[in-house]
Amino acid sequence: xxxxxxxxxxxxxxxxxxxxxxxxxxxxxxxxxxxxxxxxxxxxxxxxxxxxxxxxxxxxxxxxxxxxxxxxxxxxxxxxxxxxxxxxxxxxxxxxxxxxxxxxxxxxxxxxxxxxxxxxxxxxxxxxxxxxxxxxxxxxxxxxxxxxxxxxxxxxxxxxxxxxxxxxxxxxxxxxxxxxxxxxxxxxxxxxxxxxxxxxxxxxxxxxxxxxxxxxxxxxxxxxxxxxxxxxxxxxxxxxxxxxxxxxxxxxxxxxxxxxxxxxxxxxxxxxxxxxxxxxxxxxxxxxxxxx
Numbered sequence: 001x002x003x004x005x006x007x008x009x010x011x012x013x014x015x016x017x018x019x020x021x022x023x024x025x026x027x028x029x030x031x032x033x034x035x036x037x038x039x040x041x042x043x044x045x046x047x048x049x050x051x052x053x054x055x056x057x058x059x060x061x062x063x064x065x066x067x068x069x070x071x072x073x074x075x076x077x078x079x080x081x082x083x084x085x086x087x088x089x090x091x092x093x094x095x096x097x098x099x100x101x102x103x104x105x106x107x108x109x110x111x112x113x114x115x116x117x118x119x120x121x122x123x124x125x126x127x128x129x130x131x132x133x134x135x136x137x138x139x140x141x142x143x144x145x146x147x148x149x150x151x152x153x154x155x156x157x158x159x160x161x162x163x164x165x166x167x168x169x170x171x172x173x174x175x176x177x178x179x180x181x182x183x184x185x186x187x188x189x190x191x192x193x194x195x196x197x198x199x200x201x202x203x204x205x206x207x208x209x210x211x212x213x214x215x216x217x218x219x220x221x222x223x224x225x226x227x228x229x230x231x232x233x234x235x236x237x238x239x240x241x242x243x244x245x246x247x248x249x250x251x252x253x254x255x256x257x258x259x260x261x262x263x264x265x266x267x268x269x270x271x272x273x274x275x276x277x278x279x280x281x282x283x284x285x286x287x288x289x290x291x292x
Contacts, residue, residue: 059165076156077088086278088125089168092284096238098127100189100260102245102252108136109269114147118155121184123280127234129184133250139284144188185224191252232285236260239283241276243268261286 089095101111101116111132130137137144149170180269205223207213237255242249242264249257263279 004114023228033266072210078155082156085119085122085273087126089125089280092123094284096283097122097125098129098235098237099125100129100131100237100252102240102242102250103132103137103268104242104246104248105251105269107269108132109150110143111149112141112268112271113137113143114151115155115273116268116271116276117148117186118151119276122156123277125185127237128184128190129234129237129253130186131189131250131252133191135192138188141188145186148186185234189253194251194255196208196255206250208261239263239279241265241279243271263287 099120101113101120103113117128117130118236205214205219209216236258237253237260238239240249240252240257240263242262243247244267247260261283263282265275265279
């Protein structure tokens with residue numbers, strides 16, 4: 001028994017020595033880590049002061065590389081986004097040639113609307129119509145175009161000019177180029193645009209009957225339709241995305257939406273690319289029976 005007690009006593013002493021050594025090692029490691037953390041914290045605090053002391057040098061750096069701070073979505077990141085968005089468009093079974101963006105909200109966001117236009121162009125949509133009930137976008141068409149150009153640079157990078165748009169004049173449907181490509185095209189619409197074209201076509205039919213160029217029996221829906229589509233550069237929209245909680249088309253091109261698919265999103269404010277892509281995927285998978 002005495003031998004057993006002796007062995008246990010020695011084992012306890014060994015454990016005490018090991019514990020002391022371990023505690024000493026941990027203390028040294030903690031001091032070292034605290035020192036490093038303190039150095040990093042001081043460097044983080046002093047770095048802004050150091051940079052502030054050289055404003056001229058910072059301006060030179062920014063001038064030499066304007067995309068470094070002014071536009072974070074450039075270079076490889078912008079190229080990656082362009083490639084991804086184009087790939088997303090090609091992956092869809094069908095993509096609308098003409099899409100309508102119907103903003104049924106009182107408070108309009110030019111930046112979010114411009115983002116939607118740029119995303120539509122990036123996936124391969126040729127024509128984008130932007131519509132609001134009060135015609136605010138149409139009245140401020142220069143501001144809309146400026147915001148689109150700005151968002152092209154932010155979202156697509158330095159090659160954004162390749163996607164530059166032309167704005168279509170709603171009164172004559174003649175194309176007004178902004179100095180870049182002839183496509184994609186953006187059309188800014190208001191409720192008067194749909195009504196105006198129907199009234200003009202009806203007046204033309206009445207004049208032709210009055211001048212005995214046609215008989216009243218010749219007037220039909222088909223003839224009116226042909227007049228409405230005469231000299232038009234823009235096809236009917238295959239898809240209209242409505243933003244807002246209002247359950248109405250709000251007078252959006254009444255004659256041109258007979259075969260148009262309508263889909264809704266809660267708001268255009270804060271809308272994301274994934275929101276738009278989800279709508280395009282739903283449109284791609286839907287089947288149009290066309291009266292069959």
